[in-house]
Amino acid sequence: MTPWDDLRYHHAAHAGRPILELFERGDRAAHFSIRADGMLFDYSKTAIDAHARDLLIRLAEASGVAARREAMFTGEKINETEGRAVLHTALRNLDGAIEVDGKDVMPEVRETYARMEAFARDVRAGRVTGQGGRISDIVNIGIGGSDLGPAMAALALAPHADGPRAHFVSNVDGAHVHDVLAPLDPETTLIIVASKTFTTIETMTNAETARKWMAAKVAEPAAQFAAVSTALDRTTEFGIPAERVLGFADWVGGRYSVWGPVGLSLMIAVGPENFAAFLKGGAAMDAHFRDAPFAENMPVMLALVGIWHNQICGHATRAVLPYDQRLSRLPAYLQQLEMESNGKRVAMDGTALDIHSGPVVWGEPGTNGQHAFYQLIHQGTRIVPCEFLLAREGHEPDLAHQHRLLAANCLAQAEALLRGRSLAEARALMEAKGLNGDELERQARHRVFPGDRPSTTLLYPKLTPFTLGQIVALYEHRVFVEGVILGINSFDQWGVELGKELAGALEPILSGREDAAGKDASTRMMVDYLRSED
Numbered sequence: 001m002t003p004w005d006d007l008r009y010h011h012a013a014h015a016g017r018p019i020l021e022l023f024e025r026g027d028r029a030a031h032f033s034i035r036a037d038g039m040l041f042d043y044s045k046t047a048i049d050a051h052a053r054d055l056l057i058r059l060a061e062a063s064g065v066a067a068r069r070e071a072m073f074t075g076e077k078i079n080e081t082e083g084r085a086v087l088h089t090a091l092r093n094l095d096g097a098i099e100v101d102g103k104d105v106m107p108e109v110r111e112t113y114a115r116m117e118a119f120a121r122d123v124r125a126g127r128v129t130g131q132g133g134r135i136s137d138i139v140n141i142g143i144g145g146s147d148l149g150p151a152m153a154a155l156a157l158a159p160h161a162d163g164p165r166a167h168f169v170s171n172v173d174g175a176h177v178h179d180v181l182a183p184l185d186p187e188t189t190l191i192i193v194a195s196k197t198f199t200t201i202e203t204m205t206n207a208e209t210a211r212k213w214m215a216a217k218v219a220e221p222a223a224q225f226a227a228v229s230t231a232l233d234r235t236t237e238f239g240i241p242a243e244r245v246l247g248f249a250d251w252v253g254g255r256y257s258v259w260g261p262v263g264l265s266l267m268i269a270v271g272p273e274n275f276a277a278f279l280k281g282g283a284a285m286d287a288h289f290r291d292a293p294f295a296e297n298m299p300v301m302l303a304l305v306g307i308w309h310n311q312i313c314g315h316a317t318r319a320v321l322p323y324d325q326r327l328s329r330l331p332a333y334l335q336q337l338e339m340e341s342n343g344k345r346v347a348m349d350g351t352a353l354d355i356h357s358g359p360v361v362w363g364e365p366g367t368n369g370q371h372a373f374y375q376l377i378h379q380g381t382r383i384v385p386c387e388f389l390l391a392r393e394g395h396e397p398d399l400a401h402q403h404r405l406l407a408a409n410c411l412a413q414a415e416a417l418l419r420g421r422s423l424a425e426a427r428a429l430m431e432a433k434g435l436n437g438d439e440l441e442r443q444a445r446h447r448v449f450p451g452d453r454p455s456t457t458l459l460y461p462k463l464t465p466f467t468l469g470q471i472v473a474l475y476e477h478r479v480f481v482e483g484v485i486l487g488i489n490s491f492d493q494w495g496v497e498l499g500k501e502l503a504g505a506l507e508p509i510l511s512g513r514e515d516a517a518g519k520d521a522s523t524r525m526m527v528d529y530l531r532s533e534d
Ligand SMILES: O=P(O)(O)OC[C@H]1O[C@H](O)[C@H](O)[C@@H](O)[C@@H]1O
Pocket: 142, 143, 144, 145, 146, 194, 195, 196, 197, 198, 199, 200, 203, 254, 255, 340, 493, 496
């Protein structure tokens, strides 16, 4: 029997055993939670028992997680389909040496970091100015990994933002760039074009639009542009002066790139000290991930809970529910991180997977979600494992009572999912309301909560730069561990290519330069509609 078979067998053998029953054995909360560097990860409200955990850990061991982890940290080319190392961790562990192709890459990482820091300080101190003086606003133009990381983090760290205001433009929909630029003054705006490849059509199109917007008022628009890319020839071609370009290596995946130059907008907004604390938080999680035994290892156990729910229990989605308004972009960030990394159909060697790959990840901050989709989570026919996140303390001491309410709601949701409400309890409620007979019976049934629905909760002291670094690195490593266990390459993204190619071919058809012959009838019909005048 493989570890997968053992897990499936164990799961089937205990089907129907309520999670609540597991709490009758010993100190489950303490034994099925992990504390590390001030954070608490509770996975006791899942059906994982001691034997299931042993089997999951055995699965991780048999999948070679430890060796692969070492290979990642030491710069081996584990992104096999692109022939690249995977070294985003090097961006937040700036000391030391790591060789790729026989060359220590760290001196260049440190040098780029120093240039990034100097530039951020210059902008913040008013030494780099626009035509109209001190920079008041920065606009990061990028998409995917060149947008979601800094956008998510800038919102998360809003209480620390004391530099120019940061804005983010990603969508090729002109509405986005239009609405972001409209209220800004080109004379005091700095545009950062962030694109690993510097070919992404959305980013290049928006950058061109921003350049025209700038050129209408500013004599030297290039002086108010900076770029972040691995393709330095293309940034020069675009006209951005070399001293305003921050490069990075191809071993930083787009969705893992917030830690380096792609984080420039964040660094300018919150300052180099806070950015450094963000890196330190990531590095602390790296150290924990490398050193802690699997059973005490937060990313490993988070991954194993994920494997349990998705591949063993068959729950196809997971909800990420931050009870932290400033983490409202975290679900979107994690959608790219998790789904672009682990949404694959073949194993590393190209053979079809015989298990499901990563789950659909979705979510919204609490308490908002409670008034929207939690109905389905509590009473729908499908089980949605939930991942709650909550800080012990908010940033608004005057509003501590609101933070308590937020916390009460978060804990209440996890409790409600676990406990549910039985038919007998629902009947008693209806009786207390004065109902009886058939009407009592009918109404009671609608008020039953099946309960026994799994959730995990991550608690952290406060959403500081350090904590945010820990959280983001925690999720990165969770994705890594899940990917290794599934036997896939978490670091390529071939699945985004086909749509891009077809979009390139459709644009001339929509503009009338080419005809739609050869397209399917549905596409032709829609092209006709879009090209018609009424
Ligand atoms: O940074 P860029 O090269 O512009 O890429 C931006 C994004 O677009 C691509 O399509 C990829 O799917 C993403 O992984 C990437 O983050």
